[in-house]
Amino acid sequence: MKIYTRTGDTGETGLYGGQRVAKDSVRVESYGAVDEANAALGVAASHLRDNALRDLVARLQSDLFIVGADLATSIGREEQAGKSIVPRITEKQVAALEPWIDTYEAELEPLRNFILPGGDTASSYLHLARTILRRAERRTVTLVHVEPENTNPVVVAYLNRLADLLFVLARVANHRAGIPDVPWVRNIPSE
Numbered sequence: 001m002k003i004y005t006r007t008g009d010t011g012e013t014g015l016y017g018g019q020r021v022a023k024d025s026v027r028v029e030s031y032g033a034v035d036e037a038n039a040a041l042g043v044a045a046s047h048l049r050d051n052a053l054r055d056l057v058a059r060l061q062s063d064l065f066i067v068g069a070d071l072a073t074s075i076g077r078e079e080q081a082g083k084s085i086v087p088r089i090t091e092k093q094v095a096a097l098e099p100w101i102d103t104y105e106a107e108l109e110p111l112r113n114f115i116l117p118g119g120d121t122a123s124s125y126l127h128l129a130r131t132i133l134r135r136a137e138r139r140t141v142t143l144v145h146v147e148p149e150n151t152n153p154v155v156v157a158y159l160n161r162l163a164d165l166l167f168v169l170a171r172v173a174n175h176r177a178g179i180p181d182v183p184w185v186r187n188i189p190s191e
Helices: 026-047 053-074 089-106 119-145 156-178
Strands: 012-014 020-021
Touching: 026 053, 026 119, 026 156, 053 089, 053 119, 053 156, 089 156, 119 156
Parallel strands: none
Antiparallel strands: 012 020
8 A cells, every 4th residue: 555645745635534624724733743642652652761651651642643633533423322433532531641640740840930841851752742732632622613513622621631741751750860840941131
């Protein structure tokens, strides 16, 4: 099978199930941002020294494929009748992220102010993936407003919680590398 099909040359792409949509549709923007975040996670994983963190990131990357499939597939009549054609993100998957947040956050000093994203290379890429996920979340909120009957609203909660987890993991990556958080200091211009 060739990687190119030429079917997207006119600015359209196919959703699962065959529906054609514009490549700049809010649905494509949503799952495209998820794909972008997944790629940033791949770069982060390549820089992680800690096997447990690398394994967790790989698991999260796999889960993001489910998120992408969920967003790329409109909920059709069959599914509204209870027959799912692709895996969908569930509340259970959202809840599963919270113990990881709690576990990893327990090894960190509590935050007393905002911190600057950065530090270790892995941490920097985890922060980048987090901000891309926030964009995916915003796009998905719009998608839920535009196509409420065709979109799984639980994806919004999943993306929100996953971005929270990535914030904690970025701090943990720095902590384990011996790099302290860099607090944001408000620069007040002098007159």
